[in-house]
Structure formats: structure tokens, C-alpha cells
Amino acid sequence: MEPLERYRSIIDDFDAFLAACKRPLGNAVRVNTIKTSVERTLAALDEEGVGYEQADWNPRVLDLETDSPGSTWTSFHGFTHGQEEVSAVPPVVLDPQPGERVWDACAAPGGKATQLAALMDDRGTVVANDNNLGRISALRFNAERLGATSLAVTNADARNYSLKRFDFDAFDRTLVDAPCSCEGTIRKNPDALDNWSEGHISSVAGIQKGIIRRAIQATREGGTVVYSTCTFAPEENEAVVQHALETESCRVVDFDLGLEHSSGLTEWDGETYDSSLEKAARIYPHQNDTGGFFVAKLEVTA
Amino acid sequence: MSDERTNDGQQFDRLPATAAERTVEGRATREEVVDYFADRFGIPSATFDDYTFWEKGAGKIWIYAGDAPTPIEIEAIGMTCLRTRQEHWKPTTDFVQRFGRHASDCVITLEREQARRFATGEDQELDWDGDWGYLIAAHEIAGELEPIGIGLYVHGELRSMVPKGRQRDLDS
Numbered sequence: 245m246e247p248l249e250r251y252r253s254i255i256d257d258f259d260a261f262l263a264a265c266k267r268p269l270g271n272a273v274r275v276n277t278i279k280t281s282v283e284r285t286l287a288a289l290d291e292e293g294v295g296y297e298q299a300d301w302n303p304r305v306l307d308l309e310t311d312s313p314g315s316t317w318t319s320f321h322g323f324t325h326g327q328e329e330v331s332a333v334p335p336v337v338l339d340p341q342p343g344e345r346v347w348d349a350c351a352a353p354g355g356k357a358t359q360l361a362a363l364m365d366d367r368g369t370v371v372a373n374d375n376n377l378g379r380i381s382a383l384r385f386n387a388e389r390l391g392a393t394s395l396a397v398t399n400a401d402a403r404n405y406s407l408k409r410f411d412f413d414a415f416d417r418t419l420v421d422a423p424c425s426c427e428g429t430i431r432k433n434p435d436a437l438d439n440w441s442e443g444h445i446s447s448v449a450g451i452q453k454g455i456i457r458r459a460i461q462a463t464r465e466g467g468t469v470v471y472s473t474c475t476f477a478p479e480e481n482e483a484v485v486q487h488a489l490e491t492e493s494c495r496v497v498d499f500d501l502g503l504e505h506s507s508g509l510t511e512w513d514g515e516t517y518d519s520s521l522e523k524a525a526r527i528y529p530h531q532n533d534t535g536g537f538f539v540a541k542l543e544v545t546a
Numbered sequence: 547m548s549d550e551r552t553n554d555g556q557q558f559d560r561l562p563a564t565a566a567e568r569t570v571e572g573r574a575t576r577e578e579v580v581d582y583f584a585d586r587f588g589i590p591s592a593t594f595d596d597y598t599f600w601e602k603g604a605g606k607i608w609i610y611a612g613d614a615p616t617p618i619e620i621e622a623i624g625m626t627c628l629r630t631r632q633e634h635w636k637p638t639t640d641f642v643q644r645f646g647r648h649a650s651d652c653v654i655t656l657e658r659e660q661a662r663r664f665a666t667g668e669d670q671e672l673d674w675d676g677d678w679g680y681l682i683a684a685h686e687i688a689g690e691l692e693p694i695g696i697g698l699y700v701h702g703e704l705r706s707m708v709p710k711g712r713q714r715d716l717d718s
Contacts, residue, residue, distance in 0.1 A: 279644070280692075287688035320665055320714050321692055322643060345613065367596070369612030380621055385711065388625045391644035393597065393611040397622035411615040 247440040248427065251476050254509060255528060264530035269431045271313045273324040274332050274355070275304040276390045277362045285323045292316055301502030305332050322390045327355040328432065330503075330527050330537040334421055334472040335359040337499050337541050342367040344416040349402040349459055352379030354386040354395075356421055361392040371415070373398045373405065403454035407462060414464035422452045424473035424480050428536025431529060445477050452484045460492040460544055469494065469542040474535060476526070478512035481538040485524065486517045493546035496520035501539075504531040508540065553604055558623050560616035561599040561607070573601055574630040582628070582635055587682060588650035600624070605631030609641065636680055639695035639708050646682045646693030653682045654697065654704065661685035664694055667713040669705040680707075 245262060252258045275285045282303050289296050294316055295309035306324070310316065318324045335356050340346045342365045351357040351372035361370045372387070372395050374380050380399055387395045398409070402420075407413055425445050430436045452473070459469050471488075473480050485508075488494055496518070508524030510517050524540035553559075553570055561576045562568045568575060579599050583589040600608040600616070600623050610624030627641035646653070654674055656664055663670050664683050674681070683697045683704065695708040706713075 284688045284690070291688055315714055315716060317687055317716055320694075320712075320716060321687070366611055369614075384622050387622070388638075388640040389643075389712065391625065391640065393609055393624040393644070395622070395624065396610070396612055396614060396618075396620055398620045409615075409618055409620060410613065412613060 245437070247437050248476070254512070256506070257530065260530040261528055264533065265430050267431060269328065269535060271308045271310060272327060272329045273306050273308055273313055274327040274359060275306065276322055276325050276358065277304065278358070278366045278391045279322045285318055288318045288323060289316070292318070299329055302332060302336065305329050325355060325358065325386065325390055327359070328535050329532070330534045331355060331474070332359060333501065333503065333527070333537060334419055334470050334539055335363055337501070337539055338417050338419050338468060338470040340364050340368070340417050345369045345371070345412055347371045347373065347415040347418040347459070347462060349373055349405070349418060349420050349455055350423055352376060352383040354383035356419060357383065357395060358387055358390045358392045360419065361394045364394060366392060366394045368394055370395050371398060371410070372396070373400055373402055375399065375401045403451070403458050405458055405462060415462055415467065416464060417468045418459040418463045420456050420459045420469065420471045422455055422471065422473050422480070424448060424452070424475040425477055426474055427476045428474040428529070431535055445479050449479045449484060452480055453487045456484055456488045457492055460488060460494050460542065463544045465544055465546055467544045469544060470539065471542065472537065472539045474537055476536055476538070478509050482509050482512065482517045482521045482524065483515065485521060485540045485542070488542065489518055494542045494544050496523045497541050497543045498523050499541045501525050503527060553601065554617070555603045557617040557619045558600040558602045558608065561601060572631055574607060579607060579628060586680070587652050589645060589648045593645065593648050605629055634679060636707070637696050639712055642682050642693045642696050646684065647691070649682050649693070652676060652680070653684050654699070655691065656683055656685045656694070658685070661694055662716050664697065664704070664706045665708060665714050665716050667706045667708050667710065669703055671702055672704045673702070674699050674704070
């Protein structure tokens, strides 16, 4: 937990934050509306005798009272998919519409990409990309199990992603759920901080900046880019969005979020960021009893 | 040089609409695929109006709802739905779970314990009055019939075709 000490000055009720980080997470699943409705999923869980609690902010997110959420009929039928509660936030913020062209730049293992497809009623095009071929097999497996027919899966480095393979030249919306130092997954992976170092943060931030820039370039004027990570480090969050503001045509925009959260930072470690970064959201584990997350919504302006 | 192209395992090619437009030997046509689902399982042809069908590798057919030019070299396009280029075409379990609810024929309804065994990949002896061959196995869940996967019915036995990675031990 020691690396997290650097956030003492920016997190309210830091002791509650640390205590939450030490508690394991429950078994969250997302209802896959490509396969069936929320109502029928709940009825199926009732039939199986599996208890659940629906998230206040999103009726499609459930906390299951079982030790083996993968061994339920609802999972077998692809009615549910194991996905952490905060991990269901970025697709909702991106708000894709049926028929649109959407890019998930770092998509494996596919929880968010299939959620995007579900939000689009599985109509339109979700390009689910990942640079890691090994993780793409997990993405494909999940996409098929969940019945997503609107996914096109590609294996490329998002930083220099080419649209030439398709017959369109821009996306309507793009999700950059960036590879990160994963500090916010400490409740799920107790060893998440084992290899923590400022050097690692700095190198991964370089990759994140490359991906967010390409995402903005590949999205049409007026389109939306959502940038998210599961980490607390401002170097990987606000600083990356700040870099995008300085180098690409975009602005940070407001969004509604039904979860308790804190505003994005406008200064950290001697650096200052654009005041619009306050519109970004930092979700801390003690606020909603979830993992940690960062989300910023950008509008492409040229 | 011949116009006749061969199947290229590295790329996805959209299926030709009909045999008259076929340029790759042995490739199924969209019409044949849609007719197969209608003839064998009673799935209305209109179910697939907004989808395209693609082949990659010998006989593996994919169903896709999005935009893409043909041919295209990517990792996956929609989901696998059917294996052709063999005597008996074989739908995938994931396709059956996604589209099988539109079927009216060759659907075998399993009781609770039979469904559980099917999901684990077990073969079982069962009575079935209809055609032999590939059937959609389904069971009642939350008040409606829900397809579980594809089975092969021969000689009084229903063989579960649920792929290993999809098989599960379900308690209830």
C-alpha cells in the first residue's frame, strides 16, 4: 500500500481510502442485453437461487452473492459477464448510439467492447483493437459467448492505428481504456503494486499519450473520445489529457455520473493542468465500495 | 489466367449473394446459408436481413452486423456461425445461443438434469421423433425456452457439441 501514500494530499478521508483498498471486492457482473433483458436475467438468477444486488447508478450492473459467478446458467447463456462495477462506467460515458462507428482502442479482454455493442443494440460497428495477440483470444471468446455481431477485431498498436483496412475514414466515438499501472485494481489483484515504480508510471504515460492522440485524430469532428484508466496516478490521467489538449483539437466536456466521485485535478507535483480537467472524474474505492477509476470525456473540435 | 480464385485463409471474404456471383470454388452463398437456417431450423430468412456473411479459412462462416469492405484482413468479424464445405453443415453453439430463439424446427427441449448434462458436454440417450442430425438443444429458463447449444442426434443419442472451453458444471 506504500506507493499510495503519495495520494494522501489529494484524497479526502485518506484512511477510509486505504481501508477500502485492503478489502476484497465482491462478484460484479454486467447484464448482457444483447442476449436478454435485465428482468429476465434477474428472474433466471432467482430461479437458480443466486442472490444479487443491483447497482443504484446502473440497473445492468449486479453484485452476485456466489463464489462461482462463472458457473451459473445466466453466465453460460451469456446473460451475464463478469465485469467490475467501475469498469462499466467508461462505455456509459461514451454513450454510443446504434448504427455508429466506434473504436475501442485497447479492447482486450472485451468487457467494455461488448458493453459498447450492447449499448448500440448490437447495430453498427465496434472496432475492438488490442496490440496483444494473446489477449485477443480472450476478447474473441467473450465476444462470441456474449453474441456480439457488431464487433470487428483487429490486432495493432493503437498509437499508429490505420483505418485503411476499413471503408470509412473516421470513428464517431472512441474509447481509450488505456494500459496503466492499475493501482485501482488493488482490491482485485493484491499484488497490483508489487512492481510499482515512478519509472514505470512515466513509461506507461508515454504510451498513453500516443494512444490518446491517435484516438482524437481517428475520431470525426464533433465526435467523442473517452479516456479512462484504473489507476490513481495523475501522470497517467490528467497529465495525459493535458497533453492531448496541447497537441490535438479537442476539449474536455462535462458528463453525468451516478456514482460518487471526486473532480479531476488541476495541479500535481508542481505541474498545473487546464481548469477544464475538473470535469474529469476520479472514482475512489471508499466512495462506492468499488475499484478505483479515472474517466475524462473529450469532444473532438476539428 | 483463370478468374477462378481459391479460398484465402488469411482474409475474410464476404459471401456472394447467389451462385451466379460465386468466384471462389466451394464457397457457400448467402442465399444457401440463409436457406439452410430456414430449411433446417425454421429461422425466418428476414432474421438476417441486416447481417452479412463472411468466410475465412475453409468453410468457416461468420455473421456480422457492421461495416467492412471485402476482402478484409483482421482477426475476427462478428461471430462464427456455421461450418460449411462438409457434407452436413454445422452451426456453432454461440450462434445457436444468439439466434436459436428464432428457430421452430429441430429444437429439442431438455429437462433440467438433461440440460445440465448437455452443458457439461456429455452425450445422452434421448427420444426424438424428428430428423437426425444437428439439433438446437434448449431448456426453459425464466419462463421462456432458451437455446443452450448445438447437439448431434444419431442412433437414439444426443451428442453435445458444446466446445470444451464453453462447457460448464452447473449446479442447478
